[in-house]
Amino acid sequence: xxxxxxxxxxxxxxxxxxxxxxxxxxxxxxxxxxxxxxxxxxxxxxxxxxxxxxxxxxxxxxxxxxxxxxxxxxxxxxxxxxxxxxxxxxxxxxxxxxxxxxxxxxxxxxxxxxxxxxxxxx
Amino acid sequence: xxxxxxxxxxxxxxxxxxxxxxxxxxxxxxxxxxxxxxxxxxxxxxxxxxxxxxxxxxxxxxxxxxxxxxxxxxxxxxxxxxxxxxxxxxxxxxxxxxxxxxxxxxxxxxxxxxxxxxxxxx
DNA sequence: TCATGGCTTTACATTTCCATCATATCGCGG
DNA sequence: CCGCGATATGATGGAAATGTAAAGCCATGA
Numbered sequence: 001x002x003x004x005x006x007x008x009x010x011x012x013x014x015x016x017x018x019x020x021x022x023x024x025x026x027x028x029x030x031x032x033x034x035x036x037x038x039x040x041x042x043x044x045x046x047x048x049x050x051x052x053x054x055x056x057x058x059x060x061x062x063x064x065x066x067x068x069x070x071x072x073x074x075x076x077x078x079x080x081x082x083x084x085x086x087x088x089x090x091x092x093x094x095x096x097x098x099x100x101x102x103x104x105x106x107x108x109x110x111x112x113x114x115x116x117x118x119x120x121x122x
Numbered sequence: 123x124x125x126x127x128x129x130x131x132x133x134x135x136x137x138x139x140x141x142x143x144x145x146x147x148x149x150x151x152x153x154x155x156x157x158x159x160x161x162x163x164x165x166x167x168x169x170x171x172x173x174x175x176x177x178x179x180x181x182x183x184x185x186x187x188x189x190x191x192x193x194x195x196x197x198x199x200x201x202x203x204x205x206x207x208x209x210x211x212x213x214x215x216x217x218x219x220x221x222x223x224x225x226x227x228x229x230x231x232x233x234x235x236x237x238x239x240x241x242x243x244x
Numbered sequence: 245t246c247a248t249g250g251c252t253t254t255a256c257a258t259t260t261c262c263a264t265c266a267t268a269t270c271g272c273g274g
Numbered sequence: 275c276c277g278c279g280a281t282a283t284g285a286t287g288g289a290a291a292t293g294t295a296a297a298g299c300c301a302t303g304a
Contacts, residue, residue, distance in 0.1 A: 018155075019225070019228070020155050020158040020159045020162055021155045021158075022228055023152075023158045023221065023224050023225065023228065024152070024153055024154050024155040024157070024158045025153075026224055026227070026228060027149045027150075027152040027153040027158070027224070028149075028153035030145075030146070030149040030153075031146055031147075031149040031150035031152075031153045032146050032261090032262085033140075033142050033143045033146040035146070036142040036143075036145045036146045036149070037142045040142055049280095050280075050281065051280075051281095054280095060263085060264080060265095061280080061281065061282090062263095062264080062265080062266090062281085062282075062283085063262090063263065063264080064281090065281055065282050065283080066262085066263090066282085066283085067262095068281090068282090069282075069283080075231045075234075075235065081270080081271085081281095083271075083272080084270080084271050084272060084279070084280060084281095085280065085281090086280080086281065086282090091231070091234075092227060092230050092231065094223065094226055094227035094230060095227060097223050097226075097227070098220070098223050098224060098227060099145065101216065101219050101220050101223050102145050102148055102149070102220060103141070103145065104216055104219075105148070105214060105216035105217060105219070105220060106141070106144055106145065106148060108214050108216060109135070109197045109213070109214065110135055112197075112213075113135050113197060114135070150291095154291090154292085171250095172250075172251060172252095173250070173251090176250095176251095182293090182294080182295095183250080183251065183252085184251085184252075184253085184293095184294080184295080184296090185292095185293070185294080186251090187251060187252050187253080188252085188253085188292085188293090189292095190251090190252090191252075191253085192291095203251095203300085203301090205301075205302085206249075206250060206251090206300080206301050206302060207250070207251085208250080208251065208252090
């Protein structure tokens with residue numbers, strides 16, 4: 001089932017990968033707290049400098065940079081250099097939609113699991 | 123047979139995990155081709171037996187079962203035993219929404235990268 | 245109750261991912 | 275041209291996810 005080739009996220013697009021593989025790959029790009037955090041910040045402001053992201057998240061520069069690289073390879077963000085700083089933005093507004101829907105789902109899951117917890121401990 | 127011990131991923135709910143960690147954890151649950159495939163099948167029919175999933179995917183039973191366990195732990199699906207078979211269904215309709223939005227995003231990404239490819243090779 | 249089909253869990257080797265540190269590049273002021 | 279602030283890329287050890295195979299339930303029917 002797994003394709004031996006194509007470890008580069010962008011290569012999932014050209015060749016004949018079934019859609020569910022491409023989708024899974026997309027979710028993999030979103031499956032890290034730092035990356036979600038960055039995308040949330042970028043969802044709020046149209047364009048954010050790396051320095052601001054550093055301040056917001058309190059991460060080490062190289063650590064953040066690595067995750068930004070992942071987001072870039074997954075085509076979720078774009079980077080633009082202005083003067084000596086680099087500004088990131090969401091590559092597509094649908095990225096923010098994905099986070100919104102995820103949040104909606106989580107609210108429901110949380111409500112249900114909380115209810116189950118209450119029922120169990122009462 | 124409802125989830126004897128819901129351990130790892132659900133522990134993200136009770137304690138004070140920031141939302142972006144919970145979200146990342148959700149996406150991690152979706153970040154495998156087999157699991158996406160299963161969720162797609164479950165999005166199409168309200169309830170599907172494991173045997174049908176096996177037939178649809180062509181996977182080995184234990185392999186599929188492992189991924190079903192992951193989906194259960196992430197509270198994305200629920201399992202119900204009827205007679206000798208086990209039927210799965212989406213735990214929330216929002217799970218299907220997530221796949222829909224992901225697809226919409228991918229369509230856009232694909233269109234853009236394809237356009238860039240065309241521009242580069244012409 | 246024993247055997248069998250249907251599904252799950254366990255165990256373990258392997259691949260992949262992640263955090264940390266070191267090193268390299270890019271733009272700009274001096 | 276040189277150094278400096280701002281980012282990016284490499285390399286490495288360790289943790290987590292994955293695939294494979296074997297063994298373990300649970301229900302049903304002989």
